[in-house]
Structures are given as C-alpha cells and as structure tokens.
Amino acid sequence: MWRYREWLPLDPDEQAVSLGEGGTPLLNAARLANRAGFERLLVKDESVNPTGSFKARGLSAAVTRARAAGATRFVVPTAGNAGIALAAYAARAGLPARVYAPRTTPGPILTQIRCFGAELILIDGHIGDCGRAARAWASESGAVDVSTLREPYRIEGKKTLGLELAEQTVWTLPDVIVYPTGGGTGLIGMWKAFNELRDAGWVDGRLPRMFAVQATGCAPVVQAFEHGADRCTACPDPQTVAAGLRVPGPFGDRLILTALRESGGGAVAVSDPELTEAAEQFMRVEGIDAAPEGGATLAGARALLRQGAIRPADTVVLFNTGAGWLYRA
Numbered sequence: 001m002w003r004y005r006e007w008l009p010l011d012p013d014e015q016a017v018s019l020g021e022g023g024t025p026l027l028n029a030a031r032l033a034n035r036a037g038f039e040r041l042l043v044k045d046e047s048v049n050p051t052g053s054f055k056a057r058g059l060s061a062a063v064t065r066a067r068a069a070g071a072t073r074f075v076v077p078t079a080g081n082a083g084i085a086l087a088a089y090a091a092r093a094g095l096p097a098r099v100y101a102p103r104t105t106p107g108p109i110l111t112q113i114r115c116f117g118a119e120l121i122l123i124d125g126h127i128g129d130c131g132r133a134a135r136a137w138a139s140e141s142g143a144v145d146v147s148t149l150r151e152p153y154r155i156e157g158k159k160t161l162g163l164e165l166a167e168q169t170v171w172t173l174p175d176v177i178v179y180p181t182g183g184g185t186g187l188i189g190m191w192k193a194f195n196e197l198r199d200a201g202w203v204d205g206r207l208p209r210m211f212a213v214q215a216t217g218c219a220p221v222v223q224a225f226e227h228g229a230d231r232c233t234a235c236p237d238p239q240t241v242a243a244g245l246r247v248p249g250p251f252g253d254r255l256i257l258t259a260l261r262e263s264g265g266g267a268v269a270v271s272d273p274e275l276t277e278a279a280e281q282f283m284r285v286e287g288i289d290a291a292p293e294g295g296a297t298l299a300g301a302r303a304l305l306r307q308g309a310i311r312p313a314d315t316v317v318l319f320n321t322g323a324g325w326l327y328r329a
Contacts, residue, residue: 001018001021001022001023001057001060001157001160001164002016002018002022002060003022003023004160004163004164007159007160007163007193007196008061008156008157008159008160009061009065009152009153009156010064010065011068014064014068016060016061016064017060017063017064017067017089017092017093018060018064018092019050019051019056019060019088019089019092020050021049021050021051021056021057021060021157022049022056022057022160022164023164024044024045024046024047024048024049024164025044025045025048026042026043026044026045026165026168026169026317027042027043027044027045027286027288028040028041028042029041029042029043029285029286029288029318031285031286032281032282032285032286032298035281035285036298036301036302036305037302037305037312038301038305038310038312038314038316039312039313039314039315040314040315040316041301041316041318042174042315042316042317042318043282043286043288043294043317043318043319043320044161044165044317044318044319044320045288045320046161046319046320046321046322047288047289047290047291047294047320047321047322047323047324048323050088051081051084051085051088051112052081052084052112052322052323052325052326053081053084053085053291053321053322053323053326054081054158054161054186054319054321054322055081055082055084055085055322056085056088056089057157057158057160057161058082058085058153058154058155058156058157058158058185058189059082059085059086059088059089059146059154059157060085060089060157061153061154061156061157062089062146062151062153062154062157063086063089063090063092063093063095063146064153065153066144066146066151066153067093067095071095071144072095072142072143073095073096073097073098073141073142073143073144074086074090074095074096074097074098074143074144074145074146075097075098075099075100075134075137075138075141075143075144075145075146076097076098076099076100076134076145076146076147077099077100077101077127077130077131077133077134077147078099078100078101078105078113078127078130079101079102079105079127079182079243079244079246079247080101080105080106080109080243080244080326081109081244081321081322081326082148083099083101083105083109083113083118083120084109084112084113084116084326086099086118086146087099087112087113087116087117087118088116090116090117090118091116091117091118096117096118096119097117097118097119098118098119098120098121098134098137098143099113099118099119099120099121100121100123100130100131100133100134100137101113101120101121101122101123101130102122102123102124102125102126102127102129102130102243102246103122103123103124104243105122105243106243106326106327106328106329107329108325108326108327108328108329109243109326109327110122112326121133126238126246126247126248127182127246127247127248128234128247128248128249131147134147135147135150147251148183148184148185148250148251148252149183149185149188149251149252149255150251154185155185155188155189155192156189157189158185158186158188158189158190159189159190159192159193159196160189160193161186161189161190161193161319162189162190162191162192162193162194162197163193163197165177165190165317166193166194166197166202166203171202171203172203173194173203173205173207173208174208174314174315174316174317175208175209175311175314175315175316176208176209176211176265176301176310176314176315176316176317177190177208177209177210177211177265177316177317177319178211178213178297178300178301178304178316178317178318178319179210179211179212179213179297179319179321180212180213180214180242180244180245180293180294180296180297180300180319180321181212181213181214181221181245181250181256181267182214182244182245182246182247182250182293183247183250183251183252184212184221184250184252184253184255184256185252186319186321187210187212187256187259187260188252188255188256188259190210191207191210191259191262191263194207194208195207207263208263208265208317209263209264209265209266210259210260210263210265211260211265211266211267211268211300211301211304211309211310212225212256212260212265212266212267212268213267213268213269213270213296213297213299213300214245214267214268214269214270214296215239215240215241215242215245215246215269215270215271215272215275215296216240216269216270216271216272217235217238217239217240217272218235218238218239218240218245218246218247218248219235219267219269220232220233220234220235220247220248220249220250220253221250221253221256221257221260221267222267222268222269224253224257225257225260225261225266225267226267229257230254230257230258231253231254231257232249232250232253232257233249234248234249235248235249236248240272240292241272241275241276241292241327242272242275242291242292242293242295242296243292243327244291244292244293244321244322245292245293245296266304266309268300268303268304268307268309270296270299270300270303271299272292274296274299275292275293275295275296275299276292276295277295277299278290278295278296278297278298278299278302279291279292279294279295279298279324280295281295281298282294282295282298282320282324283324288320289323289324289325290320290324291320291321291322291323291324291326291327292324292327293320293321293322294318294319294320294321294322294324297318297319297320298318301316301318
C-alpha cells in the first residue's frame with residue numbers, strides 16, 4: 001500500500017506502521033461471470049491482507065499518523081474486522097489498544113483480536129452501541145478514537161483501493177464497482193481516489209458507476225437512496241449474518257450517497273440466504289475464500305443485472321472485503 005506514499009499523508013522521512021498490506025489480486029472470475037450472465041467479472045480479493053480484510057489499509061494509515069502525532073493508546077468500536085486490524089497495527093506500533101465489539105461477533109474474529117493483544121470489551125448490542133462506549137472511554141482515557149470517519153486517515157488508507165485498482169486495470173477503470181457497504185469507508189475512499197486521479201490527469205473519461213450492497217435486515221443506505229434523501233435513517237433493529245453490514249446508521253452516510261449519485265450508480269439490498277449462497281459460489285466455483293460481505297456483492301450484481309442497472313457487457317468489479325474463514329467457528 002505504501003508504494004503510493006506520494007498520494008498519502010506521510011512525511012518524507014516518516015516510516016509507516018506496516019505489515020505489508022495492499023497489493024491484493026484482481027482476479028478474473030470467468031466461470032462466475034458465465035453463470036451470472038456477465039461478459040467480464042473481476043474480483044478484488046482483500047481477504048489476503050495481513051489481518052484478513054480491507055480494514056488493514058485504513059488502520060495502517062490511522063495508526064501511522066496517530067503515532068507520529070504522539071498517540072499513546074487507541075480505541076475502536078468494531079463489527080469485527082476493524083478490531084482485528086487495530087489490534088495488529090497497534091501491536092506493530094508497540095502501543096496498547098482497546099476494542100469494543102458486539103457479543104454476537106463471530107468467534108474467530110474475537111479470538112484474533114485477543115491474540116494480537118488488544119483489550120476486548122464485549123457489548124450487548126450493535127456497533128452503534130460499541131461506538132458510544134468507545135467514545136466515552138476515549139474521552140476518559142485520552143486514547144485516540146480511530147472510529148470510521150472520526151479521524152482523517154483511515155479514509156486515506158482506503159483510498160489505495162482505488163489507486164491500486166486503477167493501476168491493475170492499466171488506468172482504464174471498470175464500468176461498474178459493486179461494494180458491500182456498512183460504514184462505507186471503502187466506497188468513499190475509492191471515489192476520492194478516482195476523482196484525484198482524474199484531476200491529476202492519470203485517468204480520463206467516465207468514472208465507474210458505484211453500487212452499494214447491503215443486507216435486507218440492515219439497509220439504511222438503500223432506503224435513503226431510494227427515497228432521494230441525503231441522510232440515512234438508522235435501522236432500528238439491524239439483523240444480518242454479514243457482521244460488517246450490520247451498521248444501523250453509517251456516520252459517513254452523506255458521503256456514501258453523494259458518491260453513489262455523482263457516479264450514476266445506486267444501491268441494492270440482498271437477503272442473508274442470497275449472500276450466503278453467493279459466498280459459497282465464490283469458494284466452490286472460483287476458489288476465493290469470500291466473507292459474507294463479499295458474497296453480498298455477487299448477489300447484488302445479479303440483482304442489479306435483473307433490474308437493468310448493470311448491462312451484461314459492462315466490466316464489473318466485485319469487492320471481497322474479507323476472509324470467509326473468520327466467520328466460521
């Protein structure tokens with residue numbers, strides 16, 4: 001990731017807190033494309049990052065810059081993967097971290113957080129409840145709260161998703177990106193990257209149409225998009241097996257909705273059985289270990305194709321944001 005350091009907020013002599021994140025493969029999923037009715041389907045597989053998900057990018061950047069500013073400890077609320085990433089990068093920086101997670105978080109994810117040495121606090125509730133607890137403890141302890149969009153650097157790390165995709169497609173961006181959206185930082189970061197690349201003259205023409213995929217049991221972005229709203233109404237009872245999509249009211253809702261509308265994209269919700277079946281298809285048809293959130297992108301792409309929002313001839317990139325093994329007990 002840090003090979004793009006000139007595009008990132010890093011002082012010339014500063015050493016990043018890194019575990020080798022980024023550089024993930026862009027895979028041609030020809031058999032899945034044939035089954036789903038697409039001519040060209042690509043999968044950006046973030047499961048091979050050091051901590052098993054795309055969260056490694058944002059937390060590497062956040063911990064790097066916070067350490068440079070004198071941070072002595074960290075805290076984060078998590079649906080799962082951000083907690084693993086903070087635990088690992090805080091350990092790499094030699095600093096303590098506390099993670100607040102829902103008690104319903106998959107067991108392997110909680111085990112990983114503990115193994116990296118973070119203090120894990122389990123909460124009866126969802127990530128919004130964890131966020132309130134994390135902010136209270138940050139205020140009390142002086143810890144740096146690296147919650148989504150509550151500091152400026154996680155989004156810069158996520159921006160490298162777009163920079164990397166542009167390089168891997170030889171500066172000819174795809175027609176469509178389908179992204180699983182909970183907090184939405186990956187989608188926001190990519191849209192930021194694409195605009196910066198266009199402004200710098202590295203890419204030209206139309207930017208990709210960005211589509212957010214959510215679970216039917218927690219779809220605040222989909223509902224806001226369909227109603228023409230510029231903010232999300234929090235989901236009162238978020239329910240889905242895809243832990244990363246169980247975000248009842250994303251803090252970056254306005255930025256997510258802006259990216260979807262500016263790009264000419266949209267939003268779609270899929271059921272838990274649909275996303276679970278699609279994750280299994282990733283594994284059995286293409287050998288890609290997809291998290292439930294990754295499965296949601298394939299299920300979402302199929303739905304968007306049926307709706308006519310995506311054309312069969314479009315070049316479509318699906319993001320598998322994490323490793324499936326982290327969700328299996």
